[in-house]
Amino acid sequence: MRSPPIPEMATQEVQLNETLAHLKTESETLKTKLEEERAKLHDVELHQVAEKVEALGQFVMKTRRTLKGHGNKVLCMDWCKDKRRIVSSSQDGKVIVWDAFTTNKEHAVTMPCTWVMACAYAPSGCAVACGGLDNKCSVYPLSLDKNENLAAKKKSVAMHTNYLSACSFTNSDMQILTSSGDGTCALWDVESGQLLQSFHGHAADVLCLDLAPSETGNTFVSGGCDKKANVWDMRSGQCIQSFETHESDINSVRYYPSGDAFASGSDDATCRLYDLRADREVAIYSKESIIFGVSSVDFSLSGRLLFGGYNDYTINVWDVLKGTRVSILFGHENRVSTLRVSPDGTAFCTGSWDHTLRIWA
Amino acid sequence: MTINTLAKGELRREQMSCFQKMEKVVVAMQDPDIGIKMRNQRLLITVIPHAMTGLDIITWLVQKYRISEEEALHLGGMLLKYGYVYPLKEPRCLVLQPDESPYRFQTPYFWTSTRWPATELDYAIYLAKKNIRKQGELMEYERERYSLLHKRINHTWDFVVMQAREQLRASKQRRKADRIVLECQEQAYWLINRSPVRSVQLHHCTTQRTILHYIIEAFRRALGRNRVKSSVCLEGFVNYSEQYQNHDPIMQGCLPSNPWISDDTAYWSMNSEIVPIPTRLRVESWSFSFVELLSDPMGRREFMTYLEKEFSAENLCFWQACEDIRHGESSKIPEKVDDVYQNFLAPGATRWVNIDSKTMAKTLEGIKSPHRFVLDDAQMHIYFLMKKDSYPRYLKSELYKNLLAKAVVPQESKKSVFPFMRRQRHSSPSPAQAVAPATEEDGCAVSNSAV
Numbered sequence: 036m037r038s039p040p041i042p043e044m045a046t047q048e049v050q051l052n053e054t055l056a057h058l059k060t061e062s063e064t065l066k067t068k069l070e071e072e073r074a075k076l077h078d079v080e081l082h083q084v085a086e087k088v089e090a091l092g093q094f095v096m097k098t099r100r101t102l103k104g105h106g107n108k109v110l111c112m113d114w115c116k117d118k119r120r121i122v123s124s125s126q127d128g129k130v131i132v133w134d135a136f137t138t139n140k141e142h143a144v145t146m147p148c149t150w151v152m153a154c155a156y157a158p159s160g161c162a163v164a165c166g167g168l169d170n171k172c173s174v175y176p177l178s179l180d181k182n183e184n185l186a187a188k189k190k191s192v193a194m195h196t197n198y199l200s201a202c203s204f205t206n207s208d209m210q211i212l213t214s215s216g217d218g219t220c221a222l223w224d225v226e227s228g229q230l231l232q233s234f235h236g237h238a239a240d241v242l243c244l245d246l247a248p249s250e251t252g253n254t255f256v257s258g259g260c261d262k263k264a265n266v267w268d269m270r271s272g273q274c275i276q277s278f279e280t281h282e283s284d285i286n287s288v289r290y291y292p293s294g295d296a297f298a299s300g301s302d303d304a305t306c307r308l309y310d311l312r313a314d315r316e317v318a319i320y321s322k323e324s325i326i327f328g329v330s331s332v333d334f335s336l337s338g339r340l341l342f343g344g345y346n347d348y349t350i351n352v353w354d355v356l357k358g359t360r361v362s363i364l365f366g367h368e369n370r371v372s373t374l375r376v377s378p379d380g381t382a383f384c385t386g387s388w389d390h391t392l393r394i395w396a
Numbered sequence: 397m398t399i400n401t402l403a404k405g406e407l408r409r410e411q412m413s414c415f416q417k418m419e420k421v422v423v424a425m426q427d428p429d430i431g432i433k434m435r436n437q438r439l440l441i442t443v444i445p446h447a448m449t450g451l452d453i454i455t456w457l458v459q460k461y462r463i464s465e466e467e468a469l470h471l472g473g474m475l476l477k478y479g480y481v482y483p484l485k486e487p488r489c490l491v492l493q494p495d496e497s498p499y500r501f502q503t504p505y506f507w508t509s510t511r512w513p514a515t516e517l518d519y520a521i522y523l524a525k526k527n528i529r530k531q532g533e534l535m536e537y538e539r540e541r542y543s544l545l546h547k548r549i550n551h552t553w554d555f556v557v558m559q560a561r562e563q564l565r566a567s568k569q570r571r572k573a574d575r576i577v578l579e580c581q582e583q584a585y586w587l588i589n590r591s592p593v594r595s596v597q598l599h600h601c602t603t604q605r606t607i608l609h610y611i612i613e614a615f616r617r618a619l620g621r622n623r624v625k626s627s628v629c630l631e632g633f634v635n636y637s638e639q640y641q642n643h644d645p646i647m648q649g650c651l652p653s654n655p656w657i658s659d660d661t662a663y664w665s666m667n668s669e670i671v672p673i674p675t676r677l678r679v680e681s682w683s684f685s686f687v688e689l690l691s692d693p694m695g696r697r698e699f700m701t702y703l704e705k706e707f708s709a710e711n712l713c714f715w716q717a718c719e720d721i722r723h724g725e726s727s728k729i730p731e732k733v734d735d736v737y738q739n740f741l742a743p744g745a746t747r748w749v750n751i752d753s754k755t756m757a758k759t760l761e762g763i764k765s766p767h768r769f770v771l772d773d774a775q776m777h778i779y780f781l782m783k784k785d786s787y788p789r790y791l792k793s794e795l796y797k798n799l800l801a802k803a804v805v806p807q808e809s810k811k812s813v814f815p816f817m818r819r820q821r822h823s824s825p826s827p828a829q830a831v832a833p834a835t836e837e838d839g840c841a842v843s844n845s846a847v
Contacts, residue, residue, distance in 0.1 A: 058608040065615035072619060077626045084630040088638075096646070099656040117827050118664060119655075136655065137821045142828075160827025177828035207723035218607070224726045231768075236610040250687050250779070265614075270769055274614040276621070283413055293636050295629070303413060312624040312632075324461035324471055326417040337640035337647055338633065346414075347474055356634060363467055379667070381645040382656045396646070396656035 066279070073315040081308070081318045085356035091339075094352060094362040099382065100394040102133055104140055109386035110167070111201075111373050115156045118379045122163045123392055124151035130165045132177065135384065135394050144175055144185045153201045157208040164192070164211055166199035172213050174225055193223045200242045205252075205269075212255060212269075214241040220257050222269060234267050236274040243287045248294045256297050258285030264299050264309065278309050280316045287331045287374075291355075292338045298355075300329030306343050306353065320353040322360055331373045336380025344371030344385050350395070366393060415478070415509040421471075422480045425456060426501055432456050437484060437498035442576055444484060447500045450493040453481065469494055479508055482584030490587070500577070506585040517552065520545045522586055524560035639684055643677055651806040658809055659819035666806060669693045676803040683791050686783040698799065702790045710747035711778050711786070714740045718775035722768060733766035741774075751777050 107127035114121050119136040128149045132142040148169035155164045157174075166172040172193035175185050193199065197216035204211055205222075210231070214220045220234040220241055239260035247254040254275070258264045264285055266276040283302035290297045296310045296317070305321040306329055320341060327347035334341055340361065341353040350364040350371060369388035376383040382396035425431050437447035450472070457468035472492040475481045476499075483489055484498040492499075504510060523542045526533050534542060546553060567575050642648055655661045666675055674694060682689040682698075689695040696712070703709040717740070721732045740749045741760065751759070755773050762770040790796055 055604060055608070058605065058612065062608055062611050062615065065612060065619065069615055069618055073623065076623050079627045079630060081630050081633065084627070084634055088634055091647075115827060117824070119824065120826070134823060134826075136661070137823055139823065141826060177826070179826060179828055205723065206719075209723055209725050226725045226727060229726065235607065236614055238604075238607050238611070248687075270772075273617065274610065276618060277611075277614055291633070291636075292640070293632070295632060304417070310626070310629045313626050313629040314618070314621055314623045315626075317626065317630060322461075324457070324463050324467065326421070326471070326474065327414055335644050335646045337637050337644035339637040339641065339644065339647055347470070349470065356637060363464075365466065365470065376646075379645070379664075380643075381650060381654050381663070383646075394656055396654055 073313075076313065077315060081356065082358045085358075088356050090357065091354055091361050096352070096362070096364060096395050098366050098393045099396045100135055100138055102135060102138055102392040102394075103390070104131055104133075105129060105390045105392075107390060108369070108388040109372060109390060109392055110150065110152045111154045111165075112375060112384055112386045112392060113154055113156045113163075114375055114377050114384065115160050116158055116378055117160055118377050118381070120156070120160070121384055121392070122154050122156050122165075123386055124154035124165050124167070125390075126150050130154055130163065130175070132163060133392075135392075142177055142185060144189075146173075150198070153199050153213075155202050155204055155211075157204050158206065159208050162208060164202050164204065166193065166202060166213070168198050170195045170197060170199060170215070170217075172199050172202045172211055172223070174211070190225070190228070192225050192228050193221060195219070195221070197240070200240065201244050203244060203246055205246060212244060212246065214244045214257055216240040218259070220244060220255075220267065232269060232272045234265075234272055234274070236265055236267075236277070237261050237263060240284075242284060245288050245290050245297065247290055248292065250294075256288045256290065258288040258299055258301075260284045262301075264288055264297070266297075266311065276311065276314060278316060280307060281305070283328070286329060289333050292334055292336065298332050298334065298341055300332040300343050302328035304328055304345075306332055306341060308341075308355065318355070318358055320351075320358060320360070322351075325351065325360075330371055331375075331385075333374055333376045333383060335376060335383075342374055342376065342383055344374035346370045348387070348389075350374065350385060364395065367391070412509060415507070418475060418478060418480055419507065419509065422475060422501055424460065425453070430460075442573055444498070444500065444573065444577060447484060447498045450495055450497045450499060453492065453499060454494050465494070477588075479506070479584055479588035482580060484580065487580070487583055488587065500580065502584055503581055506581050508589060516545060516549060517556070519586065520549060520556045521559045521563070522582065524556050525564055528557075528560055529564060643681060651808055653809040659821050660809060661822065661824070662806070662809070666804070670697075673802060673804050674799070676800070676805045679796075679800045679803045682796075686787045689787065689790075698795065699787075699790055702793055702795050703786060705795075706786065706789075708786060710740065710749055711782050713747060714749045715775060715778055715782070718771045721771060722775075726768070729768060730766045733763050733770060736771065737763055749774075749778055750781075 105125040105127065106129065107125050109123055109125050112121055112123040119134060120132065121135050122130060122132050124130045126149055128146045128151060130144045130146060130151055131140055133140055146165065148167055150168040151165050152167040153165060157163065162174050162176045164172055164174045171191050174190045174192055176188050178185060192211055193213045195213065195215035195217045199213055199215055201214045202211055209225050211223045211225055212220065213223065218237045218239060218241060221230055222232040224231055237259040241257050241259040244255055244257040253269050254266055255269060256264055256266045262279055262281045262283060262285060264278045265274045268275050281299065281301040281303055285299050285301045287300040288297055295312060296308055298306055298308050300306045304325050304327060305319050307316050308318040310317045327345050329343045329345055331344040332341060339355055341355050343351045345351060348367045348369055348371060351360055352362040354361050367385065367387040367389050371385050371387050373386040374383060382394050384392055384394050386392045432448050432452050434446045434448055436443045436445050453472045454465060454468045457463065457471055458465055469492055476490050476492050480502055481499050482502055484500060523534065523538055527542065567578065645654055650663055652662050653660055655663050667678060682692065682695045689699055700709055700712050703712055717736050721729060724732065739745055739747050751774050755777050759771060759774045
């Protein structure tokens with residue numbers, strides 16, 4: 036499978052006539068039309084619907100574990116399906132697998148590049164994927180033999196023409212989805228390294244992605260420096276929905292647990308919720324006193340809470356339904372760069388430029 | 397914010413919008429009516445006008461933004477860190493003190509956003525001034541940079557020294573208080589804006605035209621979409637959150653205890669993939685949606701047992717086989733598709749699945765050139781068949797009801813007798829061990845997943 040063909044053009048003349056300016060105008064016109072269509076069915080706000088819901092009480096969450104060991108900024112982390120292990124990657128090129136419960140380090144790999152911006156745990160728990168400034172995504176099988184050099188078994192899977200910003204295994208160890216500074220996302224076959232599908236439509240670096248937990252499991256969402264969040268069909272490579280309401284780069288996207296919506300976090304210091312059936316933005320999570328960008332977002336298991344890691348070192352906890360800020364958590368001594376809730380929702384993990392990771396519960 | 401921003405050290409959109417917001421805050425803080433009440437502050441023997449205390453800043457932020465003192469301390473600290481406010485007593489201490497420590501607003505001339513980029517030349521002149529004014533006044537790191545700069549921009553060094561001398565002469569003509577203020581402002585500025593480190597530039601090119609084509613196509617498709625009214629969609633969120641609230645450990649806690657808080661992994665052992673008796677919450681969740689049932693290996697196994705009783709287990713087996721093709725190795729696809737055909741689709745197959753004739757015809761045609769998604773339509777047909785028919789009946793069955801009745805509700809852990817003694821945190825077997833292969837038919841998965 037390859038990328039979808041560029042729309043057919045009747046003749047050479049038409050091709051030449053379509054100047055860049057003409058295309059841009061057409062794009063803008065369509066965008067305005069789409070916004071009008073979306074507004075027609077918007078009859079109520081989320082917080083209005085949520086008025087009848089009981090307000091949340093006092094909220095106490097603390098750091099329960101601090102994972103020290105990285106020599107530089109932590110850029111990314113991911114949970115293992117076993118609910119206690121994590122993989123993290125750092126600016127110094129190191130990728131570490133931890134048992135976060137005991138805080139023991141179990142594996143460490145040194146990448147041949149610095150700024151390992153993306154890492155992911157395989158669903159089986161038997162491998163990790165990572166990449167960054169090397170423009171690649173590589174898979175490392177995890178061996179229990181302490182003497183084995185993990186780097187020797189490394190498998191290069193993805194190749195982009197610019198840095199790798201995010202990666203994720205799909206439902207198995209056999210396929211990886213990547214996003215890159217080259218403006219594209221791509222689906223790869225791990226075994227052969229073959230490109231299965233590529234996704235074009237972002238006009239700038241793509242910074243993040245998340246796979247949909249839907250029944251038919253065939254879509255994913257990506258966010259980029261073009262301020263857009265795009266929803267893609269993995270089979271056809273087409274962009275099926277697009278949202279552009281943020282005022283700056285989108286650093287993080289995450290699906291609501293039911294798969295009917297997703298949240299985004301941006302440099303414009305807001306988080307937003309987009310409903311996929313209503314096809315529009317339905318909530319903005321912001322506060323005047325919150326000035327710094329959001330690097331990473333994730334939902335609690337029920338989807339009632341949204342956690343955001345911010346560039347001012349804090350974590351803000353939002354009531355998704357009512358739109359209010361429930362709590363602010365302090366602890367990190369530099370930017371929070373990554374945040375993920377554990378698979379069973381018992382805790383969430385943050386990684387920071389202060390070289391540490393923290394588990395909060 | 398991208399790696400490009402970080403590597404080049406450039407001031408980009410991300411930082412600009414932050415600076416603009418911080419500037420709004422400090423402008424409001426200096427408003428003659430609603431801002432902070434300024435007073436004169438003593439600094440050694442000099443009186444500095446228009447200053448305020450750390451406590452003033454925090455109190456104002458608390459009132460204006462309706463936030464806690466802790467958050468105001470944090471926000472005020474950011475203003476300090478980015479040079480919008482500077483301390484008079486200890487210039488290098490960029491932590492906001494919630495007491496009588498004196499602070500001043502940085503003049504807009506020295507705001508990071510207006511003075512970007514802080515050039516090497518400016519920095520050299522500043523360091524030269526310090527050096528000339530008083531020997532030994534440069535700090536170690538400043539001395540290092542001074543000599544580095546001297547090497548790097550040696551060709552303009554005469555200009556640097558001349559400028560420095562001129563500026564010093566001009567400042568001598570000012571009143572002492574003004575001079576001190578200006579020196580403070582300048583020092584504060586350079587503490588924040590020391591010369592950035594040069595780094596490798598990263599480029600990428602996009603063919604704008606191609607991208608625009610994709611975007612336009614996407615818009616056209618989007619316009620053709622069916623949309624649902626907001627009122628309908630948004631109710632969905634309220635209902636979902638309500639349904640799952642008891643299952644959300646962060647919201648409601650979990651029984652017997654949250655392992656991260658109590659150091660006791662009982663919660664994980666009780667909920668591992670295969671247990672003799674599952675928890676009540678777990679069995680309940682299978683009734684929330686078909687997806688919830690299927691994604692739990694134990695749920696799937698129970699459902700398989702039920703289907704076997706109903707003589708329709710081939711549906712679930714078929715579905716699982718299709719999943720395996722969709723997510724498995726590319727090289728095995730042709731072989732697996734053929735297996736599926738032999739077992740489930742061929743006329744007279746032992747476990748023939750009941751698919752409508754149109755889908756069957758399309759599928760049989762498709763498997764002549766097998767690919768990853770060739771069975772998608774058939775799989776979806778069977779999935780919805782199970783969801784609409786077998787699943788609701790399963791939930792009403794004796795099998796399910798008995799399991800629900802037997803399911804355990806764990807007791808909340810008693811608090812430790814010795815609350816200050818931490819429980820020992822036990823390791824768990826790593827999933828990276830070799831896993832015994834799962835067999836599809838009996839839905840029995842043997843795994844080494846932790847606890």
